Amino acid sequence: MTPTDPLHDAARLQEIADLGLLSSDVDPILQDVAARAAARFGLPVSLVSVVLDEALHIAGSHGIDGLWLAETGGHPVEWSFCATSVRTREAFIVENAPEHPEHRTNPLVTADGVRCYAGVPLISSRGFVLGNLCVVGLEERTFAEEEMIALRALAAEAVQRIEERRAT
Amino acid sequence: MSPAPSNPTRIPVYNYSVPTEADAVAALHRVWDAERGDRLWSEACRRAGLRPGHVKDVAQLERATKALSAEGGATATVARSIEIRLRTHARLAAKTAGPAVPPTKPGARA
Numbered sequence: 001m002t003p004t005d006p007l008h009d010a011a012r013l014q015e016i017a018d019l020g021l022l023s024s025d026v027d028p029i030l031q032d033v034a035a036r037a038a039a040r041f042g043l044p045v046s047l048v049s050v051v052l053d054e055a056l057h058i059a060g061s062h063g064i065d066g067l068w069l070a071e072t073g074g075h076p077v078e079w080s081f082c083a084t085s086v087r088t089r090e091a092f093i094v095e096n097a098p099e100h101p102e103h104r105t106n107p108l109v110t111a112d113g114v115r116c117y118a119g120v121p122l123i124s125s126r127g128f129v130l131g132n133l134c135v136v137g138l139e140e141r142t143f144a145e146e147e148m149i150a151l152r153a154l155a156a157e158a159v160q161r162i163e164e165r166r167a168t
Numbered sequence: 169m170s171p172a173p174s175n176p177t178r179i180p181v182y183n184y185s186v187p188t189e190a191d192a193v194a195a196l197h198r199v200w201d202a203e204r205g206d207r208l209w210s211e212a213c214r215r216a217g218l219r220p221g222h223v224k225d226v227a228q229l230e231r232a233t234k235a236l237s238a239e240g241g242a243t244a245t246v247a248r249s250i251e252i253r254l255r256t257h258a259r260l261a262a263k264t265a266g267p268a269v270p271p272t273k274p275g276a277r278a
Contacts, residue, residue, distance in 0.1 A: 008198040013242035022248050054195050054249035068259045074252040076184065107182040
């Protein structure tokens with residue numbers, strides 16, 4: 001029997017629904033977390049992403065005003081850098097996307113100019129990977145360990161905020 | 169053997185085609201199973217006033233997806249995925265089409 005891809009795990013998707021993450025309401029705290037992540041890295045874009053079965057849904061963001069992504073509220077999951085962390089439960093870093101084996105043909109790279117990415121998983125108290133807190137840039141870049149520690153701390157803030165939705 | 173016809177909805181730059189009813193049903197099969205997926209889709213179509221297997225265009229797929237979303241829970245996340253994929257196609261198709269060029273009348277002054 002083939003193991004189920006975590007992206008299609010009904011229990012994980014139920015957790016996303018239970019936490020109210022499909023809401024289109026803007027959460028100012030998640031927006032603030034994304035803004036601080038972008039500022040910490042000096043990068044133009046940061047997302048609090050929720051990885052669904054076939055699409056990435058944006059729950060918080062910074063730097064996407066005026067981009068098509070702001071109008072769609074997400075993109076197909078096959079273009080998602082964040083989906084990797086749902087499968088591995090680990091941080092995912094791409095320092096030079098046009099040379100990355102999985103993402104060099106990704107339209108976000110070839111058509112929209114993404115060049116670097118760093119994301120850490122948002123893991124709920126019940127152990128499900130919901131998505132990522134990530135930063136995205138348009139120039140090749142390396143990511144230092146202390147930067148990833150800072151990103152993990154901000155991700156913990158995002159998870160805390162998300163978990164508060166369960167209680168309300 | 170002649171080559172397969174290209175999908176007219178495919179956006180070349182993004183290599184992305186408009187989602188179909190078959191895509192939606194396949195997504196439900198992956199999350200649930202074929203029997204439950206088919207049942208959920210049939211119920212959503214019925215609530216939307218559509219016949220399963222005969223959802224022919226984007227407007228109808230949007231209606232069925234909205235009805236599917238009302239199921240709630242994990243099924244609503246599948247519906248949200250379909251919605252995002254439909255929106256993405258519409259937005260990128262408009263983006264890559266570029267501005268419409270008005271026809272020029274012969275002899276018209278610039």
